[in-house]
Amino acid sequence: MFTEYDPEAGALTRELRDHFDAFVAGEWDAARLKAHQTRRLRQVVTYVRAKSPFYRERLADLTDDEVSALGIDDLRILPFTTKEDLRKAQLDILSLPVSQAWIFYETTGTTGVATPCPRTNSDSIHNNSVLTAYYRDVLARYGHHQVIGVSGPTELHATGDTFGDVCRNLGHGVAKMWPHSPLVGFDRALELMRSLPLTGLFCTPGMAMSLAQKAVAAGFDPKRDFSLDILMLTGELMSPSLLRNIGQVWGAEARNCLYASQEASVLAAATADGALRTAPLINHYEVIEPEGTEPVAPDADGVRCGELVVTNLYTGAKPLIRYRTGDLVRMTDPDPEATVPAPALEAVGRVRDRLRLNGRLVDGYDLEDLLLRRFRGCLDYQITVDQDALGTDILSLTLQAGPEGDHSDALEDAVEDCRRELDTPLTVTSGSPGPITSTGAMVSWKAARVVDLRAESSIENTSAERIAAARAR
Structure with missing residues (x-):
């Protein structure tokens, strides 16, 4: 409704709706996309140089002529932005004061200083347009008027507002419920899930398993006693094996629905063909060497494996230039059968979450996928890493069995x-x-799922233990 009171926001919504409808329909060729990204890149760089104290200093050596000639292929002349930059810069990273945003979010601050993530109408409309366009066909297979639950980590997180707005765009009812909140709790959340009943749920994989554990402990069968058709999961590492396991526990489709961050917003979203696909109308993507700065080349299968770097292609409260996400990804160009003509993306874990096992460096995604491959219907799992008397790395997998035993x-x-x-x-x-x-x-x-007895405790381990202790009370 606010767009009726803000004609500029209303016009932007209609423009983006039309752009995404045409893009999803395959009406944007490579030349049109490159021209769009080039134009938007120049606008964003001009915008942050003028409005962000951080980028005004960081990009001080860039001339106006260089900006006006900047192309997508010239991004390497721009410096990276890192998580540590965001922690140090705080409000100086912003291109607008918080008073010009419609809402204030921040990162959780569990492993470092929380960073501000306010969003303007433009920020939300750009990102929610991606999700609305991509999710339309994903959710439509279960009906056009569903009741969908949304469970997020904190009140200062974008989860509830983002998914609530997208479901409203698509005509679905929403119940925002926070099971870790003392005013809601798991018992009330499960009661709502049964009584409404919920047909879909946006949450993390950990929350999906926690809800299943609480349901079983209360004497319910997640498959028989609940009406979930689809679980839209996000916020954590998700291998295919984990998704199949959660789907079997609930008797529902389990999807990796979103790759995003508080800092950089929506980076990839679920599409009807089963893939998680990038959003090239609002972001530009690079895949670089995790320990370096050079772009990686596609392998023999056309897959680029490395650290994801993203540049936002829209102006708002905090557009980021060449932001090093710290996440390892596998990116593959779309084939002719793709329902959205954008690269497919697999997030395989943070750079620092990799494990070295007997001389081999393993991503969390691949390790989880391997260890859970043979099991179904588990309510939880944890991995322990140790060494035997000969110095050989050894693994132990702890599984919490579900109703199927x-x-x-x-x-x-x-x-x-x-x-x-x-x-x-x-x-x-x-x-x-x-x-x-x-x-x-x-x-x-890694802090949540891996007990590495070979290594000293880290700040992530300490933070996870503190949160777990509070939740156990």
């Missing part, structure tokens, strides 16, 4: 998979890892 038939295959692919011994035990595994979205996958 025993996984003994899969043990031998799981152990053989690990030996063959990682040359690492594996043991599998039953048990409950406890509340620490629910902290992944707040801290990191």
Whole structure:
């Protein structure tokens, strides 16, 4: 409704709706997209140089002539922006004062100083237009008038507002519920899920498993006693094996629905063909060497593997230039069958979340996918890394069984998979890892899911333990 009181926002909404409809329909060729990205890049660089104290200093050596001639292929003349830059700059990174934003968000601050992430109408409209266009067909297969729950980490996070607005755009009812809130709690959340009933749920994988654990403890069967058709999961590492496991627990489709951050907003979203696809109308993407600065070349399969760097192509409260996300990704150009003609993206974990096992560097995504490959219907899991007397790295997987119970038939295959692919011994035990595994979205996958007995405790470990202790009370 606010757009009726803000004609500029209303006009932008209509313009972006038309652009995304045409883009999804395949009406943007490569030349049109490159021209759009080039024009928007020049506008954004001009904008931040004029309005952001941080970028005014960072880009001081860039001349007006260089900006006016700047092309997408010239991005390497611009410096990177890092998470540490955001922590140090604080409000100086902004291109507008908070008073000109419509809402204030910030990062959780669990592993460092929280950074401000206010959003203007322009920020929200650009990002929510992507999700509305991409999610339309994903959700439509389950009906056009659903009741969808949204569970996010904190009140200062964009989750509730973003998904609530997108569901409203698509004609779905929304229930915002925060099970970790003392005024809601898991019992009330489960009651709402059953009574409304919820047909969809936006949450983290950890929350989906926590809700299932609480449901089973209360005597419910997640498949039989709830009406979920689809789980739209985000905020944590998600391998295909984990998604299949969560889907089986709830008897619903489990989708990786979003790759985003508070700092850089929407970077990729679920599409009807099952892929997570980038949003090239509002962002430009680079994939670089994780320990360096050079772009990576596609491998033999056309996949670029490395750290994601993103440049926002819209003006608002805090557009970022060449932002090093710290996340490892695999990016693949779209094939003719893609439902949205944008590269597919797999987020395979943070650079610092990789593990070295018997001389081999392993991404969290691949490790999780391998260890859970043979198991279904688990309510939780945790990985322990240790060494034997000979100095060989060894793994232990703790699984919390669901209503379907025993996984003994899969043990031998799981152990053989690990030996063959990682040359690492594996043991599998039953048990409950406890509340620490629910902290992944707040801290990191590694702190939540991995107990590495070979390494000293880190700030991430300490933060995860603190949050878990509070949740256990």
